[in-house]
Amino acid sequence: MASVVGTHVLAISAVLSMVLSLSSAVDFNYPAVFNFGDSNSDTGGLIAGLGEELNPPNGDTYFKKPSGRFCDGRLIVDFLMDAMDLPFLNSYLDSIGTPNFRRGCNFAAAGSTVLPATASAVSPFSFGVQVAQFFRFKERVLELLANKGHKLDKYIPAEDSFNQGLYMFDIGQNDLAGAFYSKTEDQVVASIPTILLEFETGIKKLYDQGARRFWIHNTGPLGCLPQNIAAFGKDPSKLDELGCVSSHNRAAKLFNLQFNALYKKLQGQYTDANMTYVDIFSIKLNLIANFSRYGFESPITVCCGYGGPPLNYDSRVPCGETKIINGSSVTARGCDDATEYVSWDGIHYSEAANLYVSNQILTGKYSDPPFSDKMPFLLKQKF
Numbered sequence: 001m002a003s004v005v006g007t008h009v010l011a012i013s014a015v016l017s018m019v020l021s022l023s024s025a026v027d028f029n030y031p032a033v034f035n036f037g038d039s040n041s042d043t044g045g046l047i048a049g050l051g052e053e054l055n056p057p058n059g060d061t062y063f064k065k066p067s068g069r070f071c072d073g074r075l076i077v078d079f080l081m082d083a084m085d086l087p088f089l090n091s092y093l094d095s096i097g098t099p100n101f102r103r104g105c106n107f108a109a110a111g112s113t114v115l116p117a118t119a120s121a122v123s124p125f126s127f128g129v130q131v132a133q134f135f136r137f138k139e140r141v142l143e144l145l146a147n148k149g150h151k152l153d154k155y156i157p158a159e160d161s162f163n164q165g166l167y168m169f170d171i172g173q174n175d176l177a178g179a180f181y182s183k184t185e186d187q188v189v190a191s192i193p194t195i196l197l198e199f200e201t202g203i204k205k206l207y208d209q210g211a212r213r214f215w216i217h218n219t220g221p222l223g224c225l226p227q228n229i230a231a232f233g234k235d236p237s238k239l240d241e242l243g244c245v246s247s248h249n250r251a252a253k254l255f256n257l258q259f260n261a262l263y264k265k266l267q268g269q270y271t272d273a274n275m276t277y278v279d280i281f282s283i284k285l286n287l288i289a290n291f292s293r294y295g296f297e298s299p300i301t302v303c304c305g306y307g308g309p310p311l312n313y314d315s316r317v318p319c320g321e322t323k324i325i326n327g328s329s330v331t332a333r334g335c336d337d338a339t340e341y342v343s344w345d346g347i348h349y350s351e352a353a354n355l356y357v358s359n360q361i362l363t364g365k366y367s368d369p370p371f372s373d374k375m376p377f378l379l380k381q382k383f
C-alpha cells in the first residue's frame with residue numbers, strides 16, 4: 001500500500017516538475033535587452049540612421065511628438081520593456097542627447113530585411129548589419145569598461161548583461177512583403193529557406209559570443225495590412241474571408257512553419273540557452289477577425305491615411321505628409337480616435353493594437369514554451 005502511494009506521489013511530482021520546467025523558462029528578470037528587427041520594433045533607428053524626418057501625428061497618442069516610431073504611440077517592444085520593468089530601448093543609431101544603453105540597445109530599423117539589403121531597399125540596416133552593429137557596440141562597451149577611470153556606468157551595460165541579457169527578434173516581414181512586388185507567390189515561398197538560413201547565421205553568431213536568452217517573434221498576417229490589400233487585393237478573388245490578401249497570408253504561414261522548425265532545431269542544439277518563440281501571427285489574426293470584441297471599429301481602415309473608406313490608404317500619401325495628387329494638395333491626417341483602429345498608417349499597427357497584442361503575448365498562451373502562470377501583471381487595457 002505504502003509503496004503504491006509512494007509511486008503515486010513520485011508520478012505526481014514528476015508531472016509537476018515537468019509543468020514547472022515548461023512554464024518557468026521565462027522569468028522576466030533581465031539586466032538588459034538587445035533587440036533586432038524592423039519597424040515592428042524600431043524605436044528610432046531608421047529615422048536617425050538616414051537623417052530623415054517623421055511627421056506628426058506619429059507619436060501623438062503617447063509621446064506627444066514623433067518619436068522615431070512608425071506609430072501613434074508605443075510599440076509591442078515598448079510594452080514588453082514596461083512589463084519587464086525596464087526603460088524603453090534607445091536606438092543604437094540615435095546618437096544625439098544622452099542615449100542610455102544601460103538596460104539594453106535597439107538595433108531594429110524600419111524596412112529592414114533578414115537578407116542583405118538591395119540598392120533600392122528602404123533600410124540598409126539588414127539583419128546581418130544589425131548583428132555586426134551589436135558586435136561593435138559590445139566591443140566598445142567592453143573597451144570602456146576596461147578603462148578604470150570611465151564614468152559611464154549609468155549609460156552602458158554591465159559586462160554580464162551580454163550573457164544574461166535578453167536577445168529579442170522581430171524580423172522577416174519585409175523579406176516577404178517586399179518580394180511580392182517582383183516575384184510570384186511560388187518564388188516568394190521558395191525564398192523562405194534562404195531567408196531563414198541568414199537568420200540562423202545571425203543567431204549563431206550571437207550565441208557564440210555568449211547570448212543565452214532568446215525571444216523570437218514570428219511574422220504577422222501580412223495579407224491583412226492595408227498597404228498589401230491596396231496593392232494586391234483589388235480583385236476580390238484575391239481576398240480571403242477576412243478581406244486579407246490570401247497569397248500573402250499563405251506565404252506568412254509557410255514562413256512561420258519553417259521558422260518554428262528552425263526554432264525547434266536551435267532549441268535542441270543550444271541546450272544551455274533559454275529560447276522563447278511567440279506566435280504573433282495568431283494573435284494578430286485573432287485581432288483582425290474579432291476586432292469588435294476587442295473594442296476596435298475596423299480591422300483594415302487606416303487611421304492616418306488618405307483616400308476614404310474602406311481602406312483610407314493611398315501609398316502616394318504617407319501618414320502626416322502632404323502631396324499633390326491630380327493637381328490638388330492632399331494630406332494624410334490622423335483620425336479622431338486612434339484607439340478605434342487596428343491599423344495606424346496602413347503598414348503599422350496602432351498603439352491600441354500593439355497594447356492588445358502585448359497583453360496577449362504576456363498571457364504566455366501564444367509562446368513556446370508557454371509561461372501561463374508566470375506573469376504577475378497584465379498591462380492596462382484600453383477597455
Ligand SMILES: *[C@@H]1O[C@H](CO)[C@@H](O)[C@H](O)[C@H]1NC(C)=O
Nearest residue numbers: 024025026212213272273274
Ligand atoms: C533557463 O531557465 C531555467 C529555468 O528558469 C534557469 O534555471 C536557467 O538558469 C536559465 N538559463 C539561462 C541561461 O537563462
Ligand SMILES: *[C@@H]1O[C@H](CO)[C@@H](O)[C@H](O)[C@H]1NC(C)=O
Nearest residue numbers: 282284285286287288289290
Ligand atoms: C475569433 O474568435 C472566435 C471565438 O473566440 C475564435 O473561435 C476564432 O478562432 C477567432 N478567430 C481567429 C482568426 O483567431
Ligand SMILES: *[C@@H]1O[C@H](CO)[C@@H](O)[C@H](O)[C@H]1NC(C)=O
Nearest residue numbers: 306307314325326327328330
Ligand atoms: C486622379 O485622376 C485619375 C484620372 O482622372 C482618377 O482616376 C483618380 O481617381 C484621381 N485620383 C484622385 C486621388 O483624385
